[in-house]
Amino acid sequence: MRRILVTGAAGQIGSELVPALRERFGADSVVASDVRFPPGPGSEEGPFEHVDCTHIREIDAVVRRHDVDTIYHLAALLSAVAEEKPRVAWEVNMGGLYRVLEVARAKGCAVFLPSSIGAFGPSTPAVSAPQDTLQRPTTIYGVTKVSSELLCDYYHTRFGLDTRGLRLPGLISYVAPPGGGTTDWAVEIFHQALRYRHYTCFLRADSCLEMMYMPDAIRGMIEVMEADPGRLEHRNAFNVAAMSFAPERLAEEIRRHVPDFRIDYQVDPSRQAIADSWPDSIDDSAARQEWGWKPEWDIASMTRDMLERLRERQRPAFPSD
Numbered sequence: 188m189r190r191i192l193v194t195g196a197a198g199q200i201g202s203e204l205v206p207a208l209r210e211r212f213g214a215d216s217v218v219a220s221d222v223r224f225p226p227g228p229g230s231e232e233g234p235f236e237h238v239d240c241t242h243i244r245e246i247d248a249v250v251r252r253h254d255v256d257t258i259y260h261l262a263a264l265l266s267a268v269a270e271e272k273p274r275v276a277w278e279v280n281m282g283g284l285y286r287v288l289e290v291a292r293a294k295g296c297a298v299f300l301p302s303s304i305g306a307f308g309p310s311t312p313a314v315s316a317p318q319d320t321l322q323r324p325t326t327i328y329g330v331t332k333v334s335s336e337l338l339c340d341y342y343h344t345r346f347g348l349d350t351r352g353l354r355l356p357g358l359i360s361y362v363a364p365p366g367g368g369t370t371d372w373a374v375e376i377f378h379q380a381l382r383y384r385h386y387t388c389f390l391r392a393d394s395c396l397e398m399m400y401m402p403d404a405i406r407g408m409i410e411v412m413e414a415d416p417g418r419l420e421h422r423n424a425f426n427v428a429a430m431s432f433a434p435e436r437l438a439e440e441i442r443r444h445v446p447d448f449r450i451d452y453q454v455d456p457s458r459q460a461i462a463d464s465w466p467d468s469i470d471d472s473a474a475r476q477e478w479g480w481k482p483e484w485d486i487a488s489m490t491r492d493m494l495e496r497l498r499e500r501q502r503p504a505f506p507s508d
């Protein structure tokens with residue numbers, strides 16, 4: 188039985204990872220932590236601690252108090268926010284990880300780290316980017332993600348720490364809002380389609396990126412930590428893919444369910460430049476071979492489910508509301 192700490196638990200991923208871990212390991216075995224209180228119902232179902240990951244004493248105290256053996260380290264600044272505050276991004280993304288790894292080393296904890304397709308750059312092959320390839324990102328987010336992958340590898344080879352990670356694509360979910368990334372449009376579009384039948388996209392119509400529905404990502408994050416270590420050649424970080432599409436393609440899919448939906452484009456040069464530096468799709472054969480990764484959701488099933496779930500959430504609790 189694991190005793191798990193999740194940092195950055197109030198964010199888009201943590202809002203769904205924490206309940207999934209609690210269902211599997213028991214509510215009291217999963218400590219959620221963040222610098223802000225988790226929004227929404229369900230967050231009070233297990234322990235919550237204030238942990239700023241740039242303060243080693245706070246991490247250390249919680250790991251000791253709850254006898255933690257596994258840390259899911261989610262706290263980070265995402266790509267668009269990081270580009271606006273590169274110094275803070277370095278401090279949180281690298282400083283936070285370094286302190287988490289140091290506490291994990293002292294206590295012998297396993298560490299999961301979510302890397303990103305942002306760890307690739309313009310010189311990475313744009314189509315089906317391989318597991319092992321050129322990684323020369325041009326964003327501060329990407330620089331911290333490559334460095335994080337390397338630092339986690341280093342703690343494994345140098346200190347024998349059980350570090351594992353996934354290079355996650357843009358994540359689509361209906362539970363918590365995205366935290367300021369380049370793929371936020373693929374969540375916003377659903378809310379706007381249902382509310383206004385119209386969405387103005389900040390990326391170009393043909394800007395193709397790798398994407399994944401949150402249930403696949405959550406399952407992948409749990410499965411990789413349960414994989415047989417003897418089979419793992421790569422640890423930090425596995426490419427995981429599910430679907431690759433551009434805004435015009437998702438708009439077409441949404442129109443199957445919302446026929447009068449319209450999309451137009453007002454390109455944000457900063458986020459477009461980030462998107463242009465990332466590959467269109469990635470090759471996840473290493474994850475498939477080494478621990479049996481397989482996505483369950485494609486663009487059609489994800490779109491249907493997103494619209495259904497969001498419609499349910501928008502429905503008033505009482506008919507007279």
Ligand SMILES: NC(=O)c1ccc[n+]([C@@H]2O[C@H](COP(=O)([O-])OP(=O)(O)OC[C@H]3O[C@@H](n4cnc5c(N)ncnc54)[C@H](O)[C@@H]3O)[C@@H](O)[C@H]2O)c1
Nearest residue numbers: 195197198199200222239240262263301303355357358366
């Ligand atoms: N969401 C995606 O599409 C995506 C894709 C690839 C990788 N990732 C990675 O997954 C991780 C989590 O992403 P997310 O989408 O949930 O992000 P998010 O922005 O929604 O959540 C991040 C959380 O970290 C917290 N945080 C910020 N600074 C902190 C600090 N100093 N100490 C503790 N907590 C702090 C924030 O309050 C926030 O709740 C990040 O490492 C991100 O790079 C996310």
